[in-house]
Amino acid sequence: MRLAELSERSGISTATVKYYLREGLLPPGRRVSATQAEYDESHLRRLRLIRALVQVGRLPVATVRDVLKNVDDTSLSQHSRIGSAVWALPHDSEPAEGDAETAEAERTSQALLTELGWGFSQSAGAESPAYRTLVGAISALRRLGYPCGTENLLPYARAAAQVAQSDLELVASYDDAEEQIEAAVACTVLYEPVLLSLRRLAEAEESDRRFGVGS
Amino acid sequence: MRLAELSERSGISTATVKYYLREGLLPPGRRVSATQAEYDESHLRRLRLIRALVQVGRLPVATVRDVLKNVDDTSLSQHSRIGSAVWALPHDSEPAEGDAETAEAERTSQALLTELGWGFSQSAGAESPAYRTLVGAISALRRLGYPCGTENLLPYARAAAQVAQSDLELVASYDDAEEQIEAAVACTVLYEPVLLSLRRLAEAEESDRRFGVGS
Structure with a gap:
């Protein structure tokens, strides 16, 4: 699908989809011409995850990028990929050291x-x-x-x-x-x-x- | 106890205790002279609750004031006091209206x-x-x-x-x-x-x- 359809099906404006592409949250589509790229279901799914993290989890874009880097690290086992992606999510306050x-x-x-x-x-x-x-x-x-x-x-x-x-x-x-x-x-x-x-x-x-x- | 002892036992600086008094989060002590007031265990307990809300719950002072107003509303039943105090705590995002x-x-x-x-x-x-x-x-x-x-x-x-x-x-x-x-x-x-x-x-x-x- 083209960018316009990806935007419509995901419910995210084309400007925001382009922003996610620039920031590296969304992998680039397959180039079909100098000005157009083709996107697939994996892009749609990835946008859904980004929305969950940004809109519901209120994560800053830099944190979303860290989480997704772990999601995409195919050098890890399935268990490690799940674990490291969840570890990159923000956590509540840390304990004071050494008291x-x-x-x-x-x-x-x-x-x-x-x-x-x-x-x-x-x-x-x-x-x-x-x-x-x-x-x-x-x-x-x-x-x-x-x-x-x-x-x-x-x-x-x-x-x-x-x-x-x-x-x-x-x-x-x-x-x-x-x-x-x-x-x-x-x-x-x-x-x-x-x-x-x-x-x-x-x-x-x-x-x-x-x-x-x-x- | 005097303000200095209240500060020491609660682990909150005298400047911060005075701030909570000014903001009405902590009820005033019993005046014993023009410049001194006497505090008791209920002040100590209240400071403990304020610390939980401010330091752990990261609530703004205005929200803490609302919560405590409900805690102190003796016109309500015990169940209603608990309920309304918890209702005044901040909650996660609200649903979009009417879609x-x-x-x-x-x-x-x-x-x-x-x-x-x-x-x-x-x-x-x-x-x-x-x-x-x-x-x-x-x-x-x-x-x-x-x-x-x-x-x-x-x-x-x-x-x-x-x-x-x-x-x-x-x-x-x-x-x-x-x-x-x-x-x-x-x-x-x-x-x-x-x-x-x-x-x-x-x-x-x-x-x-x-x-x-x-x-």
Whole structure:
């Protein structure tokens, strides 16, 4: 298809598609003449992923470029491509280096991963941005005096494990390796607001049950 | 205690404590002389909540003021105080008004709440910011062509329900009504990065299991 059709089918203006091409987010089409190029379904899919990252995930273009570089790195195994693309997504605050609270939060995180038997995360350790975010979040809870022992964290981890199973089932439902990686990245980003808003709704239900008029 | 001790015990500089007093985030102390005031444990607790909202939740001061106004509204029931304080927290993107995708996402959300039996959320409906966020997130998934039927959303909702039960158990573990409300708000904010980072770690485990070298 030509640029105009790519724009129409993706719902993204031709000016923006050209911008993504210039910035290297979208691979160039196949040249058919000096002024025209031909695009295919892979371009359409890539635009869908870019929209998820830019519009829903609100990622800066430079970060999207890093994520896509990992998506496209065919020298890696399927697992590593998914992992490194998700690692390049922005994460929440990092822990402060080297203070006592962080060291204690690190011990809690290690104990939690052992209890869960999450060996992959344990061997990746501090290299994983999600692990560093977890340590940072636990040290914030500690500093503010809120409960954050492994017994408090386990229910969250078990819920996360259930969600991750659904996530990867969705990923595995795509036949093509490229599509699987794109779906893994998009769903990590797109399902975050789903999960957080459902948690708030569920909290309201639970609060109503415990403290509501009818309780 | 005097301002200096309040500052030391909370780990917040006296200049910042004075700023929070001026901005009305922290209620004034009890005047003991023309230049001195006396503060108590409730001020310490309130500073802890402010730190959670400002430093971890990165909320602007004006939003923190709105949240605290609801926390302090003793004309409301305990359930309503918790609810309205959490409603004042910032939420993710809102759905676009009145387009076909949003209407479809609204139907999906209603069907999901019915299936779950979440009557409180159903009656609060569009007034609840979390509900609007959910509709927005589902319509983003729809627009980008990712699966988002009730069967896809149910695993997330069930995980959210488990997490909410832990959240409210923690809230109920505090004896005092004020403390319960403060804990509800703080934990809603402080446990979000815990949940999201654990989901990413769990995804890595699940991806390793399905696509890793040993699989």
